[in-house]
Amino acid sequence: MKTSIRPYLFVATLAVAATIQSCHQADRSTDIPRTDTVPVALLSLHNSASAVAFEATGTFTTDDETMLSFKSGGVIEKMFVREGDAVRPGQLLARVHQDEIDAHASQARLAVEKAKRDYDRASKLYRDSVTTLEQMQNAQTALSVAQQDLKSIQFNKQYAEIRSTSNGYVLARLAQEGQVVGPGTPVFQVNSANEGHWELKVGVSDRQWSMIQIGDTASIRADVFGEQAFPASVTRKSEGLDPNTGTFSIFLRLARAPKNKLASGVFARAEFRKSSKQNAVWNIPYESLLDGNGKEGYVFVTHDNKTAKRVKVSLGGISADQVTVLSGLDSATALIVSGSPYLVDGAPIKVITQK
Structure with a gap:
């Protein structure tokens, strides 16, 4: 008589399946479901009426700090003040050697005298019908040009010296006696400190x-x-x-x-x-801020006391226990101040306390 082994195989298969099923159930029992609620503490948000301080x-x-220089370059002949000296308006501070400028001025005066003689001669000859009108006008133009050259040199001679423009102090002396400086090269820096500016x-x-x-x-x-x-x-x-x-x-x-x-x-x-009257400003606890970098950060808020929402905020001042938020909380009604490290965006929450 033959014995069938099929019933034994069927029983063994059921046993293995039951063992695997029990193992899977044991594994799942150790996992924390994602849908578990997180207990949190809330802080009702109110627009702060206090001022933002930083x-x-x-x-x-x-x-009116001013850099003083020579209009015409040259060799500095004399400097009359040092760094830190008090100065008054119009005081002579420095002077360049003026031999070259005086020589140019003398040449310009001689050129004016010659141009005037030429013009006088041309005028007489024109009245005697010896020269043409054009020749007389050319002599007149040459005289005007020479006079303007002399005027320019005399103007530059005035700025061969540096004089103070204010009642203050010499902040810096940027050149020394005997140094060659070009036009516009800074020599002194002065201010008007004595005038209270x-x-x-x-x-x-x-x-x-x-x-x-x-x-x-x-x-x-x-x-x-x-x-x-x-x-x-x-x-x-x-x-x-x-x-x-x-x-x-x-x-x-x-x-x-x-x-x-x-x-x-x-x-x-x-x-x-x-003043925060025009812009909404909130003062929140420091521990409620996540990933703050001085200008922006993240917080968790809730609109329905059931779900957490992660929002980005712009920061003002940060103190030891408080953070000023300039924007980002306009539509939120409550801030999550406890339990934030265990939250993700959209996570269900359970309110334990609310202030």
Whole structure:
């Protein structure tokens, strides 16, 4: 009698299948489903009515720092001031040797005298009908040209000397006695410090430049002022990027002159406070910001208290525990401040607390 093995094979196959199925179920039981909700804490968003504050650094200067030079080049004969000396308007600062200029002036005067004699002679001969009208007119033109040459040389002789244009200080002496300088070569740099024309030049980013308007106020602090702060206002804005610093320049004028003596190049800090009445601004906790780089970052918000949404925001100032957001939260109603590291865009959430 033969025994069939088919029932045994069928039972074995079922056993193997059951074992594989149980293994798969065990594996799945250790995975965290993607649809699990994440407990979060929410912060209701309100447009901040406080001012946006940021700080910029710069140096003091005057609005009329000037490079002084000779109009006519030559050898510097004498320099009467040094770097740091006080100057007054019209004061003689330097002079070049004028022998060459005097020689040219003498030649020009002789040329005028000769041209005048030629013109007088031509005029008499023309009245006697000896010369033509054209010859008399040519002599008159030659006299006019000689007179203009003399006038030009006399004008240049006035600028063979350098005189101060303001009541201030010599910031730099860029040449020495005996040095040969060409026309327009800078010899002195002066300012009008004694007239109180001090201003602070600070460098700001393009975003800050766009926020600041002429007439805005700021608070100025410097080491030379001690603990005292001075109010100032924006008087000018640059209309182009400074290639040396990579920033835009803002110029501030002090509301009152400090008792401390200032010097060109003194370092100072300006704190600006911008009103947020026109633009929506939010102050959010620092821990809610993700991937911030000083200008922009990401946060998670929710519109329905059920789903998280990752949004990009533009940043203003960043402090130890708070971040100012300039844009990106206009349509959001609540900010996720706890649980953000475990979220992805579109993840379901469960609200634990809400402020």
